[in-house]
Each structure stands twice: as structure tokens, then as C-alpha cells.
Amino acid sequence: MNLKKIHNVYFIGIGGIGMSAIANYFKSNGKNVAGYDKVSSDITKSLQNIGIEIHFEDTVNLISSEFKNNKNTIVVYTPAIPKSHSELEYFSENNFNVFKRAEMLGKITKNTICLAVAGTHGKTTTSTILGHILKEANVNATAFLGGISENYNSNLILGGSEISVVEADEFDRSFLQLAPNIACITSMDADHLDIYGNHSELEKSFKDFAAKVSDTLIVRKGLPIKGITYGINENADFNAKNLEIKDGVYVFDVQTPSEYIKNIKINLPGKHNVLNTVAALAMANSLGVSLPVIAKALLTFKGIKRRFSYKIKTENLVLIDDYAHHPTEINAVVDSVKEMYPSKKIIGIFQPHLYSRTKDFANDFATSLARFDELILLDIYPARELPIEGITSKWLLNKINLDNKQISSKENLVNNILKSNAEIIVMLGAGDIGELVDVIKNNVRVES
Template sequence: MNLNSIHNVYFIGIGGIGMSALARYFVANGKLVAGYDKTPSEITDSLRALGVEVHFEDAVSSIPKSCLNSESTLVVYTPAIPQGHLEFEYFKNNNFKILKRSQILGLITENTFCLAVAGTHGKTTTSSILGHLLNECDVPLTAFLGGICENYNSNLILNGTEVSVVEADEFDRSFLTLSPDLACITSMDADHLDIYGDASELKKSFVDFSKRVKPNGKLFVRNGLPIDGITYGIEDDSDYSVQNIKIENGSYVFDVKTPKTLLENLQFNLPGRHNLSNALIALAMAVEYGCPHRQLANALASFKGVKRRFTYQIKTDNFVYIDDYAHHPEEINAVHQAVREMYPNKKVLAVFQPHLFSRTRDFIDDFAKSLSQFDELLLLDIYPARELPIEGVTSAWLLSKIANKNKQLVSKQDLLKKIHESNAQIVLTIGAGDIGEEVKHIKKEFNVAN
């Protein structure tokens, strides 16, 4: 498909983080963009501010007239839309060009030098760091990010079209539409078993992705993963390795051993060993691309983070509130490690909203183990996202398996009251659902109180 022949782009699920990055891209390229989403959000507000027409009722009559021409309109959809979606059925039955988000990314990036970040955890932070490093080194790039990068207050970095940075998403095997020049795999923990069935099928898809790297390209893998490539790791014998780690004023200071040299006294401001690992692989890919070491060091130190990735909402001497997107047991473990490293002697209250009935069921014991590590736990109901309830899979079931004695189910209405009742110095909100909408209320309440 020639994207130049398209005048209108219509998104079904335009408020999704990955979809909205594409919407911004097409707006910047002079296309007329419109779309549907289920609910208003900060993302849809920001798109409307760019002139994008967004509506929230699934109705063919709400589609702008300009997007009803099948010759000049491209329809982009997310696999998360429910079956029987009226607008989707209309476009399908009237011979419109309809592509998944991942297929569009494949089309946009196929004629660029493509750097792709894959893995069940760390994609968004790693691709955001990588996009920032390349941008600060004046690389003519477009970066499509799965989160709002604090440096740009956007999920799109647009500074040219020769190079692209993308998240290679394993959900629905989307990443198999890409053909990257440089790629990395950060992790291969079991997830999305509603799609894959079992962990072996998920691992097989990562092997298939590794074969998508161009013949003269390079693949980086975290040390220990069962795929061949250039290895990276922390304090080990990897090809790229972080060494001599120190914490100074809440930041990491460290050296990086590369296959050719030693980069000394680098600084990175995000807490947690998982973020240090993300910084390392982004740095390694930028080094292999050919960025100057001195510029890379300055760029790494200036990276501010990604919204909802260990984001400090309140940070005072006697009270800290952090928000994080973690929705898998391994991600919760990483958040726990980071908070204990930064605040070793403080009481920690975690507020967690499970995401998806199937994920809660598939990893129930791992969730219980990871959540038991916090001093105190408030558990919200499961956020269903695209799923219908599964009998017996509830937050009450999860709560019964958690070893921590200081635990309770809580409604959103009672959340502020329950946080007040705790004497924890550190409060975390964790989850990928609409718990993110509660952040501003908690921040407002406790900014006043502290």
C-alpha cells in the first residue's frame, strides 16, 4: 500500500497509547485524522487539541463524512476492539482499506533504518531512552512510543524520517510485521497466555521475531535468554555490561564495558535495576548505530523518564508517592526492588489493580508472592479491559492467597480514606487499568496533607 495516496486516516481505538502515536504521526504528515474510542481521556483531549475529530459512541452516523470515501480513507484498528463493533463491521463490509496498528508500523518503517525493542517487560522505557539518545545525537528519526516520554510530553518523537524507533509488541504476534536493522529482546517471561495458550508458544514467537532482523542487522539479547545475539547484562561477562554501580543523590553512577572500550562515570536518574538494564540496552543500540560516546553520556543523564513508569508524584522528606504501570508479577518485583533500594528503612503501602481476568488467573500464585513483599496492600477489583468475567477469578481470590497480614480489598470510593488510615511513608499505585485516573486525586489529596 502507498500511504501517500491516502488522504484520511480513521482510528478505531484512537485513545490507545500506541494508536495515538500513529494518529499524531499522520497529523504531522498532513493527513485528515479522526477516530472512535470508548471513553474520553487525557490522550483524546490532546488529540482534539491537534484538530483530530474524536467521538465516543460506536455509531456509523458519528463517522465524519470525509472518512466515508473508501478510495481515500485508511482504517486503522486495535486488536482489543470487541467483536461486533458496528463501525468496524461497516468499514469491513464496504471495501475500505483496513489494517492493524502493527501493520501500519511495518509499512512506515520498512523504508527506514529501523531499531526495534521487543520483550515482555521494558519495551516502553527502553524505546523512550533509545529515541531520546538518538534525538540528542541529532539522528533524523521518528520514534513511536508506548508511553508519554517526560522529555517531550508525547508518545511520538518526530525529527526526521530516515531512522525509526518502534516497540515490537508480542501481543497478537504484532512484532512479526517488522523487519528491523537493529533489535533487542529484553525479556521473555510468560504473558498474554489468552493469545498464546502456553509459555512455549510465546517463546517460539520471540524466536520467529529474531529471524525478522535483516541479514546484515544485529540482535541484542539480555544475558541468559535462549536466543543467540549480542548480550547485555548487569555486573556480568556480557558483551555490553554495567560495572562499578554506585548510588549518588538518588541516581545511578556506573561504567559500561562495550566490546571495544569502557565508558566511565555515566549517570542515569531512574531508580531500579530493571531501569538500569533498560538504559544499558538503549545505550548499546545507540553505540552500535554510531552515536558519539560523549553525546550519549550527556543524553543519558538528561533522560527524565516515562509517565506511569516509577513516576514520582510527590517526593518530600516525610512522604513519597510513586505511580507505576506494572501489571505482571515480574514487573511488580522490579518496582519492589527499586523502592527498597531507594528507601531501605521506610514503610511501603502498595495499591494494586489487577489487569485482565485471564492474566490474574494464569499468574495467581506469582501475583500473590510479589504483592506479599510490601508492608501493606490495598487491592482494587480486576480491570477487565477487553475481557468478560471468568467465574471464580476475583480480587478476593487473589487476596486470599497473599501472605501479608496488612491487606484488604478496597473500592475506588474508599481509596483516599484507606491511604489516610495507613502510616506508610511510601505509597505506590500499581497497575495498567484505569487506576491511572486515580493518580491526580491521590496527588491532590496528599500534596495538601504533606
């Protein structure tokens, strides 16, 4: 299939973070783009603002007639959409070319020099840092991101068609659709067990992905896959050392296989972000970008929305918003907060994401969430799932060894937070908790 000859592209689930980047890409390249999503959001509004027609009811009648010609229309859908979705059924039954998001990303990047970032954690930050480095280094690349870059206010860094940066998503084995030239694997912790069944199957999938890399594979030191390694104070090929925090900024040196550079600076908290930075540095350097150019680019990197995003930052009150939805990610956030604010009281507000993930990692969630001084749990965000009997936020709360803990509705959340004297408020989750952050910000600021 020649994408250049396709005029119309229709998206089912267009508001997803990965889907919206591809929709933006096609619109920017002169295609006629439209789509469906379940709810309106900031992402769908941003797409509508660039002329993409979107509706929010699963009804074939709302699809414009120009998209009902199977000769010049392709359809892209997210795996989160059920097979029974009436629009998906319509396109499938009427001989349209229908692709999963990952398949389409594979087709877009197939004839490019593809830099792919894989891992159960860290891939959004790493790929966004990498995309920014290449942009600042005048490397004409297009980056498809899984988060909204603060530098570009977008999940797409638009550039040329010769080089691409992508997140290699392990969900549904999506990353096996890619053909990466340079790739990185940041982590392989157990996740998506609703798809894989067990951790060993997940690891096998990562090894299958590694086998697809044609040029350079970069892996976190200690992972059971051979490649160029990176780490912090380890015997790694790209090794960060002499870490210091100066005025809230990490400063460190990096030893590469052939060079040494001093005083790399990043404006991101947490040692996990030092690792993400070293991974991006290793990928950019493998592509040929010099270390001084990389170091200069890192000085202007502002971060990603909902990745340790400060919404309030005063002497007496801090509000942090983060996408963390796995115990490992929660631990990384708590480590960062305690490193930055070692003597302050911290309240965590967490919205569990998926019944299956809550069930599979309940004990790990209990351990990580117990590290807060106070905890508020919201109800589980179901996303693509139906409820699992007995798996609720109350069930999880009972497992958490913490005196000051409670369940809250979204409606009572502001009042419950205002009852706390915690100086640091941390909001965590991958569901719709992000939509509550500004409500909390506006209300606690008035009271504080």
C-alpha cells in the same frame, strides 16, 4: 499501498497508547485524521487539541462523510476492539483498507532503518531512552513510544522518515509485522497466555521475531536466543559494572566489545533501568552514535510518565505511580522502592489487569504483592475481556500472605489510604488506576 497518496486515516481505538502515536504521526504529516474511542482521556484530549475529531459512541452515523470514501481512506484498529464493533464491521463490509495497528506500524517503518525494542518488560523505557539519545545526538529519527516521555510530553518523537524507533509488541504476535534492522530483546517472561496458551509458544514467537532482524540483534544475557548480549556484571558484550548510587543517581561504567566508558549516569531508580539503559546504549552505538554522545544524552533523560513517577516526594511522604501489571514488574518496583527507602513503611495499591492474567499468574502475584508492608487491591480492570467465573480481586487477596491487606472501591480509596501510617504510597496497574493518582495526591497532601 502508497501511504503518500492516502488523504484520510480513521482510527478505531484512537486513545490507545500505541494508536495515538500513529494518529499523531499522520496528523503531523498532513493527513486528515479522525477516530473513535470508548472513553475520553488525557490522550484523546491531546489529540483533539491538535485538530483530530474524536467521538466516544460506537455509531457509524458519527463518522464524518469524508471518511466514508473507500478510495482515499484507510482504517486502523487496535486488536482490543471486538470484531462485532459496528464501525469496524462497516469499514470491513464496505471494502475499505483496514489494518491492525501493528500492520500499519510495519508499513510506516518498512522503508526506514528500523530500530525495534521487544520484550515482555522494559520495552517502553528502553525505546524512550533510545529515542531521546538519537534526538540529542541529532540523528533525525521518528520514535513511536508506548508511554508518554517526560522530556517531550508525548508518545511520539517526530523526526525524519529515514530512521524509526518502535516498540515491538508481542501481544497478538504484532511484532512479526515489523522488518527491523537493529533490534533488542529485553525479556521473555511468560505473559499473554490468553493468546499464546503456554510459555514455549511465546518463546517461539520471540525467536520468529529475532529471525526477521536483518542487521544487529541485541539480547539480554541469559535469554535462549543468539545475539550481541548485554547485562550487569556478567560476561556480556555490553556490560555495566562498578554500579554505585550517588545522591539518588545511578553511576556505572560500561564495557562494550571495543571500548570502555566510565561514569554513565541515569536519573532512574532500579537495576532493571540500568539494564534498559545499557540496551538503549547498545542499540544507539550499533547505529553509530559514539559513547560520549550517548552518555551526555542520558544526563538529560527525565523518564516516562507512569514508570516510577514521583507524584509527591517529601521527607515524610512519597507517592509513586507505576504502570506495573505483571509480577516481574511489581518485583522490580518493590526492589527499587526498598533500595531507595530501606527503612520506611510501604503501602501498595494495585489494580489487577485482565481476568486471564490474574488467573494465569495468581501465585506469582501473591508472592510479589506480599512484599509490601500493607496492600490495597482494587477490582480487576477487564480491558478487552469478559469476567472469568471465580477470578476476582477477593480471590487473589486470599492467596496473599500478608496481615494488613484489604479490598477497596475507588470511592473509598482515599479514606483507606488515610488510615495508613505508611510513608511510601505506591500505585500500580495498567488500567484506569492512573486516573486516580492525582485524586490521591491532592487528598493525602492536605492531610500529611
